[in-house]
Amino acid sequence: MYALIEALHLNRIDHHRRHELTPVLFATAAQGDPIARTIVDRLADEVATMATVALTRLDLLDEETPVLLGGSVLAARHPRLDDTIRDLLSTRAPKATPHVVTASPVLGAALLGLDHVGASAQVQERVRAHFER
Numbered sequence: 001m002y003a004l005i006e007a008l009h010l011n012r013i014d015h016h017r018r019h020e021l022t023p024v025l026f027a028t029a030a031q032g033d034p035i036a037r038t039i040v041d042r043l044a045d046e047v048a049t050m051a052t053v054a055l056t057r058l059d060l061l062d063e064e065t066p067v068l069l070g071g072s073v074l075a076a077r078h079p080r081l082d083d084t085i086r087d088l089l090s091t092r093a094p095k096a097t098p099h100v101v102t103a104s105p106v107l108g109a110a111l112l113g114l115d116h117v118g119a120s121a122q123v124q125e126r127v128r129a130h131f132e133r
């Protein structure tokens with residue numbers, strides 16, 4: 001572990017490969033490592049804070065509102081991260097309902113483009129089926 005910390009500190013791990021450490025972080029947190037748990041908890045706090053601020057600015061804090069959580073880290077559904085985000089949102093934005101989006105981000109762009117050109121529901125369903133495999 002100390003070799004990894006040193007390599008990170010001294011920038012010996014290429015930036016484009018650092019995402020490969022994410023599963024290690026979550027596995028280490030699940031085993032009870034206090035530093036890894038703190039990192040996961042901080043991420044959960046950041047996500048919940050961002051959602052709460054957005055709901056506040058949009059004046060939706062007092063309304064039943066879905067909160068869409070996307071990206072590969074959130075879509076992986078790590079129990080500690082997932083549970084902590086839900087707990088924080090239940091306190092900060094009790095009417096918010098978190099939903100994890102697992103579809104590829106390009107799906108939203110494709111559907112928006114199809115809406116723009118007036119594509120049929122069948123075309124949209126084919127595109128959705130393609131990206132949700």
